Amino acid sequence: MNAPPTSDIDLFDDEVLLDPCPVHATLRELGPVVHLPADDVYALTRYDVIRGALADWESFSSASIAFNPVADQALAGTSLASDPPVHTQLRAALTENLTPRALRGLKGRIEAKADALVAELVERGSFEAVDALARAFPLEVVADLIGFTGHVRDNMLRWGQAAMQVLGPMNQRTADNFPIAGELYAWCSEVTGGDLAEGSVGRGIFDAEARGAIPEGAAGQIIHQYLGAGVDTTVAAIGNVVALFAAHPGALDAVRTEPALIPGAFNEVLRYWPPVNVWGRVTTRDVEIEETVIPAGAQVALLLGSGNRDPRHYEDPDSFLLERNPADHLAFGYGPHGCAGQGLARLEAHAVIAALSRRVKRLVAGDEVRVPGNVTRAIEKLPVLQVVPA
Numbered sequence: 001m002n003a004p005p006t007s008d009i010d011l012f013d014d015e016v017l018l019d020p021c022p023v024h025a026t027l028r029e030l031g032p033v034v035h036l037p038a039d040d041v042y043a044l045t046r047y048d049v050i051r052g053a054l055a056d057w058e059s060f061s062s063a064s065i066a067f068n069p070v071a072d073q074a075l076a077g078t079s080l081a082s083d084p085p086v087h088t089q090l091r092a093a094l095t096e097n098l099t100p101r102a103l104r105g106l107k108g109r110i111e112a113k114a115d116a117l118v119a120e121l122v123e124r125g126s127f128e129a130v131d132a133l134a135r136a137f138p139l140e141v142v143a144d145l146i147g148f149t150g151h152v153r154d155n156m157l158r159w160g161q162a163a164m165q166v167l168g169p170m171n172q173r174t175a176d177n178f179p180i181a182g183e184l185y186a187w188c189s190e191v192t193g194g195d196l197a198e199g200s201v202g203r204g205i206f207d208a209e210a211r212g213a214i215p216e217g218a219a220g221q222i223i224h225q226y227l228g229a230g231v232d233t234t235v236a237a238i239g240n241v242v243a244l245f246a247a248h249p250g251a252l253d254a255v256r257t258e259p260a261l262i263p264g265a266f267n268e269v270l271r272y273w274p275p276v277n278v279w280g281r282v283t284t285r286d287v288e289i290e291e292t293v294i295p296a297g298a299q300v301a302l303l304l305g306s307g308n309r310d311p312r313h314y315e316d317p318d319s320f321l322l323e324r325n326p327a328d329h330l331a332f333g334y335g336p337h338g339c340a341g342q343g344l345a346r347l348e349a350h351a352v353i354a355a356l357s358r359r360v361k362r363l364v365a366g367d368e369v370r371v372p373g374n375v376t377r378a379i380e381k382l383p384v385l386q387v388v389p390a
């Protein structure tokens with residue numbers, strides 16, 4: 001049995017974070033597992049091995065989803081960072097309010113909000129799409145869902161971004177964001193049901209805790225996970241929707257003519273530009289992958305974005321094909337930890353795509369601005385210069 005190939009690539013280098021695709025292609029060619037001493041990780045590069053690792057929680061533990069020990073410690077005991085059987089219980093409480101049945105009641109409201117927001121932007125004729133749509137819309141949806149009011153609402157974006165940034169290695173971005181992620185943590189450990197709007201899902205979670213339906217202290221933790229995992233990712237996804245629909249002029253016409261294409265189109269956005277490119281696991285034993293071994297106790301980097309562009313799995317992976325419908329993409333993970341909020345994320349994105357396609361024929365966008373992020377890859381600014389109404 002051999003050691004995996006080694007590369008001097010640093011996954012968290014600014015240039016790599018801005019555009020990881022070329023580096024992913026290099027690593028995939030080196031092998032399904034590549035040791036990266038610069039980050040002290042074993043990177044899984046190909047679709048099959050990444051999906052296999054996500055399913056195999058007995059070999060690939062969630063005890064280290066982050067790339068620094070402080071963040072892992074802070075997450076200990078949460079659903080995200082635990083393995084079955086503890087995880088199974090925590091996840092049940094977490095997902096109760098995110099099931100298709102629970103979300104059915106929100107669908108009409110979310111669609112109406114998306115439509116109103118898009119109508120206003122079409123009226124304006126030009127706008128900066130990240131602030132005006134990609135951030136504004138999910139922030140409003142999640143704030144209403146949890147029942148946030150006042151200053152917490154204003155802090156959601158900062159807190160949500162910081163919660164993802166601190167999962168990186170101990171670089172400057174991580175250090176700068178720890179105090180902000182700490183504000184979220186402190187708020188979640190003090191918040192009570194009375195702080196959240198009456199009738200909101202958030203208030204319901206605290207009521208469940210008061211009834212003893214979920215363990216004491218679980219309610220604050222659930223809110224923490226909704227905010228930490230559900231804000232920055234969805235903002236990135238909606239920004240990517242706008243950018244990719246603007247870059248492919250026939251796309252809005254296609255989904256207007258055939259709205260059944262919308263779920264598949266969003267899958268393709270997530271495959272092509274996944275909000276989360278890299279995510280952690282730690283090996284619980286020596287793990288053999290195609291004649292090579294990852295030693296026990298090693299930090300693993302699951303390159304979700306690389307799996308999504310693996311030519312062994314997707315034909316012509318570097319093309320954005322609206323009708324591909326890659327329902328098995330890895331952007332939401334897979335297996336026991338597969339994104340608990342994907343129903344909500346889909347509801348939001350489908351509503352935005354539907355509203356855009358109803359009201360807009362073509363979006364003319366200027367150059368997008370990106371800044372490097374440790375875990376989330378998102379567009380920072382996207383000027384829409386002209387809207388051609390449908």
Ligand code: HEM
Pocket residue numbers: 054062065079080081091094225226227229230231233234237274275276279330331332333334336337338339340341342344345
């Ligand atoms: C497009 C948007 C989103 C993306 C790309 C995304 C991505 C992911 C990924 C990759 C995982 C797997 C983590 C792992 O395997 O360890 C995950 C888990 C999770 N996501 Fe999402 N997510 C999104 C939206 C949301 C939303 C809106 C929420 C909640 C309101 C949410 C809540 C969660 C939670 C709670 C988990 C942990 C589940 C568990 O530990 O079992 N996510 N997400």
